[in-house]
Amino acid sequence: MRYLMYYLIIVNIAAWIMYALDKWKARSGARRIRERSLLIIALAGGSVGALAAMLMFRHKTRKPKFYLSIPVMIVVHCVIVAVAVTHLL
Numbered sequence: 087m088r089y090l091m092y093y094l095i096i097v098n099i100a101a102w103i104m105y106a107l108d109k110w111k112a113r114s115g116a117r118r119i120r121e122r123s124l125l126i127i128a129l130a131g132g133s134v135g136a137l138a139a140m141l142m143f144r145h146k147t148r149k150p151k152f153y154l155s156i157p158v159m160i161v162v163h164c165v166i167v168a169v170a171v172t173h174l175l
Contacts, residue, residue, distance in 0.1 A: 087174050090167070094131050101132025105139030105146070112145070121146075125155065133159035 104127055108119040124146070128136035137156050139145060146152040 087171070090170060094167075097127065097130055097132040098135030098138075101127045101135035102139045105136055106143055109139075109143040109145040121149075121151065125151070128156055128159055131163060133163050 101124075104119055104124060108124060110116075111118050124136065133156055137160060140147055140152065140156065
């Protein structure tokens with residue numbers, strides 16, 4: 087259980103950093119991070135970090151692909167963690 091917690095902390099920090107970096111790159115005109123990569127990190131468990139960065143930096147908030155899928159991922163991740171916790175305790 088402890089490893090799951092560590093994993094989720096790391097992947098959410100990574101997602102937050104990726105979304106923040108993509109926003110910075112968008113403003114500076116640099117080469118961007120692929121949308122697929124941003125969605126994959128969120129799907130891998132970083133949905134909370136992704137949503138936090140989306141709201142903090144106002145990034146990808148107009149794209150339905152993001153503002154619909156990230157909250158759904160959060161719900162799914164919460165269910166997975168709840169099931170894992172109940173079966174491990």
